[in-house]
Each structure stands twice: as structure tokens, then as C-alpha cells.
Amino acid sequence: MQLILAPMQGLVDDVMRDLLTRIGGFDECVSEFVRITHTVHSRPTWLKYVPEIAQGNRTFAGVPCTVQLLGSDAENMAANALEAVRFGADKIDLNFGCPAPTVNKHQGGAVLLKEPQRIYHIVKTLRTALPEHIALSAKMRLGFEDKSLALENALAIAEGGASALAVHARTKVEGYEPPAHWIWVRKIRDAVAIPVIANGDVFTLQDYLAIRQESGCERIMLGRGAVMRPDLARQIRQYTQGGAVEEADFAEIMGWIRLFFDLCLAKEANNKYPVARLKQWLGMMKRVYPQAQEVFDGIRTLKEADEVKRALAQFAFD
């Protein structure tokens, strides 16, 4: 089995990847998408989006990190992928699932699922351009408006030369509306010869067991569930290793909240980033933990980082 932390632009940046992979359970993670338009990104840009590149493509805890690209111009994507590799990247993933209207307007992300031939061309072009030892994978949704091209797109990705395929089990039009159609991941898994990673709506250990059964996949990708319940991957790992599952109590989670804030401050102390990111994360965790609501309420009106740090120090949940 394998657990992968999903790419989530604006939510799982390098600091969140660092934190969640320290907590444990993950085998791999994927960067937020790096958008490719007409230029070739410079080294500082790659390192801004994926600082792990400078650390041997690993998070602080040593978990491998893949660089995700989003674009539609195969040649330019290949030129960018080669630059990323020149600066140290060793795994590239291609995004064929982003639903954002601005991205789709520029022919990137999920809109490409209307044209399996273009998907094939992009994968094939990158596979041909990249050195053999650089892994190339892709991530797709089940389609744009409907699922009629799901298998064709998956086959295009496999025939283009990708070595793995993550499937978010919804169409673009379905957005993030439950349910995720895990049975479709099974259909794709049965159709292609490369490993398929099942993704969508795994929020609990029970969901993990259900997605494995329904999709037949051994590799599972966790997105929002891993942010809302930061020890979800660790619980799954404990379960699959046959040990007792020990859910984190809120005292432990409070330690992670303080660590997260310190890591955000270490990255960018002089702007709104640390406080904004902390509020964003608490906003998600409070759907699972009533104590997170308490912490959220305690800092909601605070704007300055030192005030927030003082407030965080005062919470005790032992």
C-alpha cells in the first residue's frame, strides 16, 4: 500500500507538506501546480513553489516530493520540465484536473479531458524529452462534463508513457460535490497497465477502507481529509501495519498548530501569510474538532503575528 498527500494549490504548500509529512504516514507528496504559460521559469521560481527541490526533493521528514506542472503547450511544458530537472527535480506530475475557469480558459487542467489526443501528445512529448530516470506521472478527473472519455483519457496517459496515474473520482462539473465515484477508478485501473492511485473524499479510516475495496487500488491519495485530520495518514498506517489505531488528542494537535505557525513565521515573518494560513487551517479543522473552533475564535480578530503567537501559547487541552 502507498499513501500520497494530494497536491492542493493555496492549501498544501511547502510548510503544510513539511508539517503533515512530519506527523507521518505518507510515502510521497506532490507540489501545488506550477503553471506553465509562455515562459520558462527561473530557478528562484521553481524553488519558491517547490523548495524541496533544493533538499534532494524531500520534505524535512524525508518524504519524496513530486513537482506538478499545469499547462497545455506540450513543447513549453517539456522545456519547463527539463529546467526543473536541471535544478534538481526528479519526479514530474501533470495536472489534467484543475477546474479553475482561468486555467481552463487557457486550455489547461480539466478542459484537456475533452481531447484525449492532446493529453496523449502532452504526456508523450514530456516522456520523450525527459531523461529516462526522471519519473513522469499524471493526475486526472473522470471527465469534463461527463465520464464518457474517462477510459480514453486514462489510456492516452498510459500510452503516452506515464508511469502512474492518480484519479480524482469526479468530473470537472461535479466540482467537489460528494460522492466521489470510486467505482470509476476501478474501471480505469482495470483498463490501464500502470499503477492507479485512487483519490476523492477520504476523510476517515473507514473511508480509506471503503475506497480501497471499491477501487481495488493499493495506492491512495489523501487531500482535504489530511488537512482537516492531520493524523489521518498516521492512523491509516497504524491500521495497515496491524497496530492499535491511536487518534491524536487535541493536546498533540495543539503542538502541531504551534509548530505550523512557527514554520510559517520562519518562511515569511513580515506579511499576512502566517496568520492567514493558520486561520485557513483552523477553519478546516474546526469541522472535525470542537477545540479547533475554540482556538479559531480565540485568534479570529487578531492580525499581528506576535499577538497570535501569545494567544496560541495560552491554550491548554491536556
Ligand SMILES: Cc1cc2nc3c(=O)[nH]c(=O)nc-3n(C[C@H](O)[C@H](O)[C@H](O)COP(=O)(O)O)c2cc1C
Ligand atoms: C484547495 C484545493 C486546491 C487543489 N489544488 C490542486 C492542484 O494544485 N493540483 C491538483 O492536481 N489537484 C488539486 N486539487 C485537487 C486535489 O488534489 C484532490 O484531487 C481533491 O481535493 C479530491 O481529493 P480529497 O477529496 O481527498 O480532497 C485541489 C483541491 C483543493 C480543495
